[in-house]
Amino acid sequence: MTAIETIAPVPGRPRLGRVLALGMERTRYEVRSYFRAGDAVFFTFLFPTVMFVIFAAAFSSTGTVGGDGHGHGGISIAAYYLPGLVAAGIVLSGVQNLGIDIAGERSDGTLKRLGGSPLPVGSYFLGKVGMVLTTAIAQLLLLLGVAHFAFGVALPGSASLWSRFAWIFLLSVLMSVVLGIGISGLPRSGRSASAVIVPILLVLQFISGVYFNFADLPDWLKSVAGVFPLKWVAQGMRSVFLPDRFATAEQTGTWDLGTAALMIGGWAVVGLVIALTTFRWVRKDR
Amino acid sequence: MTTTGSGEPVVAVRDLTIRYGDHTAVAGVSFEIEHGETFALLGPNGAGKSTTIEILEGYRRRSGGDARVLGVDPGTGGVDWKARLGIVLQSSAEAGSVPVREQLAHFASFYPRPRDVDATLEAVGLADAARTRVRALSGGQRRRLDVALGIVGRPEMLFLDEPTTGFDPAARLRAWDLVERTRALGTTILLTTHYLDEAAELSDRAAVIVGGRLVDIGRIDAIGSPADRIPVVRWQDADGRHEKRTDEPGRVVAALVAAGGEPAGLEVVRPSLEDVYLGLIGHRSLEEQPA
Numbered sequence: 039m040t041a042i043e044t045i046a047p048v049p050g051r052p053r054l055g056r057v058l059a060l061g062m063e064r065t066r067y068e069v070r071s072y073f074r075a076g077d078a079v080f081f082t083f084l085f086p087t088v089m090f091v092i093f094a095a096a097f098s099s100t101g102t103v104g105g106d107g108h109g110h111g112g113i114s115i116a117a118y119y120l121p122g123l124v125a126a127g128i129v130l131s132g133v134q135n136l137g138i139d140i141a142g143e144r145s146d147g148t149l150k151r152l153g154g155s156p157l158p159v160g161s162y163f164l165g166k167v168g169m170v171l172t173t174a175i176a177q178l179l180l181l182l183g184v185a186h187f188a189f190g191v192a193l194p195g196s197a198s199l200w201s202r203f204a205w206i207f208l209l210s211v212l213m214s215v216v217l218g219i220g221i222s223g224l225p226r227s228g229r230s231a232s233a234v235i236v237p238i239l240l241v242l243q244f245i246s247g248v249y250f251n252f253a254d255l256p257d258w259l260k261s262v263a264g265v266f267p268l269k270w271v272a273q274g275m276r277s278v279f280l281p282d283r284f285a286t287a288e289q290t291g292t293w294d295l296g297t298a299a300l301m302i303g304g305w306a307v308v309g310l311v312i313a314l315t316t317f318r319w320v321r322k323d324r
Numbered sequence: 325m326t327t328t329g330s331g332e333p334v335v336a337v338r339d340l341t342i343r344y345g346d347h348t349a350v351a352g353v354s355f356e357i358e359h360g361e362t363f364a365l366l367g368p369n370g371a372g373k374s375t376t377i378e379i380l381e382g383y384r385r386r387s388g389g390d391a392r393v394l395g396v397d398p399g400t401g402g403v404d405w406k407a408r409l410g411i412v413l414q415s416s417a418e419a420g421s422v423p424v425r426e427q428l429a430h431f432a433s434f435y436p437r438p439r440d441v442d443a444t445l446e447a448v449g450l451a452d453a454a455r456t457r458v459r460a461l462s463g464g465q466r467r468r469l470d471v472a473l474g475i476v477g478r479p480e481m482l483f484l485d486e487p488t489t490g491f492d493p494a495a496r497l498r499a500w501d502l503v504e505r506t507r508a509l510g511t512t513i514l515l516t517t518h519y520l521d522e523a524a525e526l527s528d529r530a531a532v533i534v535g536g537r538l539v540d541i542g543r544i545d546a547i548g549s550p551a552d553r554i555p556v557v558r559w560q561d562a563d564g565r566h567e568k569r570t571d572e573p574g575r576v577v578a579a580l581v582a583a584g585g586e587p588a589g590l591e592v593v594r595p596s597l598e599d600v601y602l603g604l605i606g607h608r609s610l611e612e613q614p615a
Contacts, residue, residue, distance in 0.1 A: 060434065067422075067430050074421035148418040151473070154381055156407035157434045320383050 132214020
């Protein structure tokens with residue numbers, strides 16, 4: 039038409055390469071921002087390790103768990119608590135911290151500014167996945183390091199256990215991120231976010247075998263916990279970090295990893311649907 | 325189509341209406357902004373200025389009427405459309421721990437053809453604060469960062485929502501200079517402001533919104549009715565102070581001089597934009613009172 043004709047906006051979706059490249063840029067920015075906020079690092083990053091040290095130290099005199107009754111073949115309390123806190127670390131990094139983080143971004147104007155820029159929503163989501171994955175891995179390395187070097191907990195020795203660990207870990211991180219994005223719409227404001235989200239996760243930690251021995255819970259409570267994902271992440275982690283014979287203490291007497299994969303994957307799908315259908319940069323109509 | 329160079333207005337708003345339940349925030353506003361023009365939306369607090377601009381930015385849904393920005397309905401504009409916009413929101417408080425330059429470089433990466441980050445910092449006067457964390461900036465510096473974030477993507481259309489609120493006079497002059505330079509690049513600008521001198525300094529045309537209705541629109545020097553612009557001649561004599569509204573102030577002054585020599589305290593005052601504006605919003609609020 040004329041010389042000053044501009045590039046026509048292409049309706050529809052931004053190109054995948056651009057979404058991925060900006061997802062990487064968001065990850066870099068988000069990880070740096072995470073470690074710049076000192077209080078968040080203390081409370082969320084160190085939380086699983088701090089809890090682990092408290093439990094391991096507090097109950098160190100109670101001897102071993104799961105031995106033959108004569109002080110043989112058991113594992114230390116520290117080793118026993120490790121898988122639960124690995125699981126809690128993943129789910130807290132994703133659901134709790136991310137949910138509170140995004141609710142805060144919605145109320146402080148971050149999302150409004152991003153929503154007015156050409157950043158694709160997919161890149162924003164990928165940035166959150168990248169941030170949670172990075173911080174969860176760093177958190178895990180610290181926890182495993184403290185458990186192994188300070189408390190002498192033996193880590194899995196076989197490649198098959200580590201590959202089992204890898205899929206449970208990655209699937210759980212993905213699930214936690216989409217649930218975190220989904221749950222961020224629940225609080226009405228950034229100020230109420232902690233008050234709304236923390237208790238939900240606290241209850242789940244108590245009934246899912248993070249702080250108590252899951253086998254000691256009444257059956258009805260085990261069934262309630264079985265509906266939610268944290269129980270299955272914790273069970274998956276026990277299958278990695280505890281000796282195989284501990285499987286007999288589980289509800290079905292096995293590690294039941296097939297059900298764990300289905301439940302974690304199912305919650306990931308639920309979270310993804312909630313995230314995609316409810317996420318808005320700003321509330322459009324008030 | 326989405327062409328904007330062929331005489332089609334960059335912003336076209338027709339009969340725009342926004343309702344929240346029973347409350348009508350904007351009632352049938354229409355205006356157009358041409359390519360390269362700077363247009364000011366004026367009005368008291370709560371008049372519907374920010375609501376209107378947020379519709380055009382794509383943040384809110386309209387209840388009725390039609391809106392086009394760069395040929396696109398803002399309710400459906402995608403990322404390629406957003407890449408052609410620059411948005412300076414009213415103040416916000418995010419990203420406190422991020423250094424200024426990193427924040428700007430991060431946003432620049434979202435755009436296909438961004439401005440040079442350091443040159444942009446220089447232009448808004450934040451070059452010395454490049455390594456300062458955002459939360460350590462003063463209010464005025466933070467606002468300048470907002471402006472930098474709005475222009476770093478080389479927008480064709482720039483929205484400025486109260487860009488200098490809270491600035492000291494020197495910072496306002498610098499901000500005006502920056503807006504002038506942005507406009508000289510051919511950028512179309514929509515500005516909301518409380519400051520009439522700002523509107524007079526920066527904009528080609530203005531619209532006045534009161535109570536969600538557009539009460540006047542036109543060139544800055546033509547806002548208000550001709551009657552609102554009639555000059556006033558003031559003088560003093562033995563009987564006290566006199567004031568006469570007249571289209572012919574020269575003739576009045578000549579008659580005064582002919583009658584009694586040099587009048588004391590002689591003034592010929594043309595209504596300022598502010599007088600005209602206050603007249604406009606005053607009339608309006610009187611009209612809206614129930615009989």
